Amino acid sequence: MARRLKTPVWVYDTDNNCIAYANEAACAIWKAENEEELSARNLAEGMSLSVAKRLRQFQADFSDSDAEFSEFWTLYPNGEPVTVKIQYTGYVLPDGRMAMMCEVTGEREEEPETLRSTEALLHTDVMITLYSIEGAPLYMNPAARNALPTNVSGFSDLFCQLGDFLHMQADWEVRGASQRVAKMSTSFGTKWFDLSVKRCLDAATGESALLVTAVDVSELKTARDKASYLASRDQLTGCYNRSFMQLQQEKISANTESEGASHALLFLDVDRFKQVNDSFGHEVGDTILRTFTLRVQAQIGHTDILARMGGDEFVVLIKDLKDRTALHELLEAIREELLKPVDCGSVQLNVTASIGVSIFEGGARGNWSETMKQADVALYHSKRSGRNRYTVFGKALGAEVLERSWLEVEIKKAIEKKAFALHFQPRLDIRQGRVLSAETLLRWDHPERGFIPPDQFIPVCEEMGVIDELGAFVLKRACRQLGIWHRQGFDIDLSVNVSPKQFQDPDFVSLFEDMAAEIDFPTSRLELEITETSLFGDDAEVSEKVHRINELGFRLALDDFGTGYSNLVHISRFPLKCIKMDKSFVQKLPMTGPLLKLILALANQIGATTVAEGVETYEQLNWLESQGCDQVQGFLFSEAVSGDALANRCFEIERGLRKVA
Numbered sequence: 001m002a003r004r005l006k007t008p009v010w011v012y013d014t015d016n017n018c019i020a021y022a023n024e025a026a027c028a029i030w031k032a033e034n035e036e037e038l039s040a041r042n043l044a045e046g047m048s049l050s051v052a053k054r055l056r057q058f059q060a061d062f063s064d065s066d067a068e069f070s071e072f073w074t075l076y077p078n079g080e081p082v083t084v085k086i087q088y089t090g091y092v093l094p095d096g097r098m099a100m101m102c103e104v105t106g107e108r109e110e111e112p113e114t115l116r117s118t119e120a121l122l123h124t125d126v127m128i129t130l131y132s133i134e135g136a137p138l139y140m141n142p143a144a145r146n147a148l149p150t151n152v153s154g155f156s157d158l159f160c161q162l163g164d165f166l167h168m169q170a171d172w173e174v175r176g177a178s179q180r181v182a183k184m185s186t187s188f189g190t191k192w193f194d195l196s197v198k199r200c201l202d203a204a205t206g207e208s209a210l211l212v213t214a215v216d217v218s219e220l221k222t223a224r225d226k227a228s229y230l231a232s233r234d235q236l237t238g239c240y241n242r243s244f245m246q247l248q249q250e251k252i253s254a255n256t257e258s259e260g261a262s263h264a265l266l267f268l269d270v271d272r273f274k275q276v277n278d279s280f281g282h283e284v285g286d287t288i289l290r291t292f293t294l295r296v297q298a299q300i301g302h303t304d305i306l307a308r309m310g311g312d313e314f315v316v317l318i319k320d321l322k323d324r325t326a327l328h329e330l331l332e333a334i335r336e337e338l339l340k341p342v343d344c345g346s347v348q349l350n351v352t353a354s355i356g357v358s359i360f361e362g363g364a365r366g367n368w369s370e371t372m373k374q375a376d377v378a379l380y381h382s383k384r385s386g387r388n389r390y391t392v393f394g395k396a397l398g399a400e401v402l403e404r405s406w407l408e409v410e411i412k413k414a415i416e417k418k419a420f421a422l423h424f425q426p427r428l429d430i431r432q433g434r435v436l437s438a439e440t441l442l443r444w445d446h447p448e449r450g451f452i453p454p455d456q457f458i459p460v461c462e463e464m465g466v467i468d469e470l471g472a473f474v475l476k477r478a479c480r481q482l483g484i485w486h487r488q489g490f491d492i493d494l495s496v497n498v499s500p501k502q503f504q505d506p507d508f509v510s511l512f513e514d515m516a517a518e519i520d521f522p523t524s525r526l527e528l529e530i531t532e533t534s535l536f537g538d539d540a541e542v543s544e545k546v547h548r549i550n551e552l553g554f555r556l557a558l559d560d561f562g563t564g565y566s567n568l569v570h571i572s573r574f575p576l577k578c579i580k581m582d583k584s585f586v587q588k589l590p591m592t593g594p595l596l597k598l599i600l601a602l603a604n605q606i607g608a609t610t611v612a613e614g615v616e617t618y619e620q621l622n623w624l625e626s627q628g629c630d631q632v633q634g635f636l637f638s639e640a641v642s643g644d645a646l647a648n649r650c651f652e653i654e655r656g657l658r659k660v661a
């Protein structure tokens with residue numbers, strides 16, 4: 001019967017991509033001589049992927065339900081396009097497989113542009129759906145149909161968060177359109193879509209409708225989420241980073257609701273991290289930082305934020321501080337947690353941390369930069385008072401800040417005006433009973449304050465970054481003084497203190513190369529007192545520096561030995577001509593006797609001169625003499641005196657005139 005139908009009808013075998021049956025009219029439309037010739041054609045040839053995909057989708061739809069579709073399709077009989085409207089229904093082949101009955105219900109002769117856009121609509125991956133204003137689907141392009149889950153009755157059901165739908169609805173009701181990225185359910189699970197909704201009229205009924213286009217942006221979204229996660233995290237420890245903390249700060253300052261609420265800002269710093277890193281290697285350093293992060297994280301609340309600001313500096317933001325007791329308990333808990341030894345594979349290390357805290361108000365009344373400064377001052381205070389402790393910023397520290405700013409201003413002025421003077425403390429050789437050398441010590445007589453000791457201003461100069469300048473000044477003046485003495489016939493050596501910051505300066509050595517290049521410069525008469533801290537760092541670099549200075553003929557002394565790490569390895573590894581034992585050691589005799597003996601023996605082994613500093617009593621002197629210590633320096637003989645007074649002072653010492661009881 002169908003064979004006689006005037007309308008073209010054929011059955012398409014989707015599995016085999018061929019026509020299983022066709023009537024005459026169909027043969028005509030396909031430009032085939034007869035049915036046999038048509039069914040021999042392999043229609044898979046030249047078929048686009050999206051068409052193949054859609055045909056499989058049709059077949060699945062027919063198997064699932066009595067589906068029926070009507071669409072414009074472009075056929076390509078012998079390569080020439082013919083656009084017709086086709087009605088598709090399921091058709092079961094005699095062997096039981098599902099096929100597709102195609103019936104041409106209309107031809108279309110339209111502008112090529114229209115045809116192309118229709119084609120595009122059918123083949124695109126963008127999902128295009130027309131909904132009635134109540135949300136029932138009126139039309140779906142194949143991509144949309146493909147993605148639609150089976151259990152959905154209307155547009156709003158597709159949204160994973162109803163809020164997204166309501167937000168868009170409010171938009172299109174007011175503005176006629178809406179755009180949003182939202183999470184939606186699809187037949188392949190939940191995905192992120194860039195949705196755009198426009199109010200329009202349904203061409204078929206003239207009623208109000210919604211045209212929805214949806215582009216799958218899941219991959220983009222995941223990539224962006226990952227990027228923003230990475231942008232806010234510290235790579236090494238996984239905790240937040242500096243830029244995230246910056247955002248938090250902006251939030252807290254902008255949040256007027258939190259006006260009056262107290263927050264705490266903690267600055268945490270691993271004690272002597274640089275030394276550990278330099279001595280045990282970066283891997284051990286990294287392990288320490290990661291362990292540190294985990295331990296702090298475990299102590300703070302889940303709304304509090306831990307961020308690594310760089311190096312071994314961490315910040316914790318504690319929001320909505322309830323009471324001070326709880327804060328102190330937390331700080332103590334963090335401190336104790338950090339005291340546990342850290343397992344670094346080959347070694348177990350004990351590390352501590354210093355903490356500085358500032359409490360501040362949320363909202364516009366809080367002053368963030370002031371808070372940062374206060375936490376920094378509190379941290380600095382913890383470090384200076386012996387580390388492994390916390391300090392909460394208060395009024396007393398506030399006064400310290402003022403004092404500190406005053407000091408910075410005054411130091412700048414003093415450097416400019418060359419207001420620092422050099423004094424010299426004699427160093428006596430015990431066996432010869434003669435002064436062989438003197439130590440250069442900086443003196444600052446402030447016009448209003450009077451004497452300010454170097455222990456107070458040198459660390460500030462180091463932090464201000466002016467120690468190089470000051471150090472160069474000292475060196476120049478010291479050399480000049482040495483020249484004056486030698487010309488006067490006063491035969492003496494001179495030592496100069498070198499700050500670790502100065503020593504680390506890459507140009508440090510060139511300063512001495514210049515001096516050594518001067519005619520008649522007595523390099524062997526000048527000694528540089530460096531501390532152990534200067535020897536930490538890149539071994540090769542330090543070693544190169546030390547050797548070069550030695551080569552030029554200058555001597556190197558290790559100052560303050562007995563404080564800090566007192567790593568005996570340092571004594572043997574570097575060509576040091578002199579070991580100066582710290583005054584705190586000498587003053588704790590006889591308790592420190594065994595250790596001093598060890599240092600003396602070791603220094604003897606490498607042929608270094610031994611100097612005991614801070615000798616104040618005859619008991620100390622006698623003990624040192626009995627143990628074979630070479631030289632002594634201390635108030636028992638003389639404090640530091642001016643360049644003009646030194647020769648006379650040395651004479652007095654040697655004559656035994658200045659021995660005090």
Ligand code: C2E
Pocket residue numbers: 425440441442453454455458471474497498499529559560583613614615616633634635636639640
């Ligand atoms: P230092 O290098 O250990 O210098 C020895 C300090 O011990 C000097 O303190 C000296 O006056 C003091 N002293 C000497 N004998 C005795 C004693 O018998 N008993 C006691 N209690 N103290 C004694 P000063 O001059 O206050 O210097 C302190 C520190 O400042 C120095 O310690 C040194 O580290 C630093 N310093 C001084 N001048 C310079 C300098 O030109 N450059 C650098 N970088 N640091 C300097």
Ligand code: CA
Pocket residue numbers: 439497529559560
């Ligand atoms: Ca010294």
Ligand code: CA
Pocket residue numbers: 559560580582583613
């Ligand atoms: Ca010293």
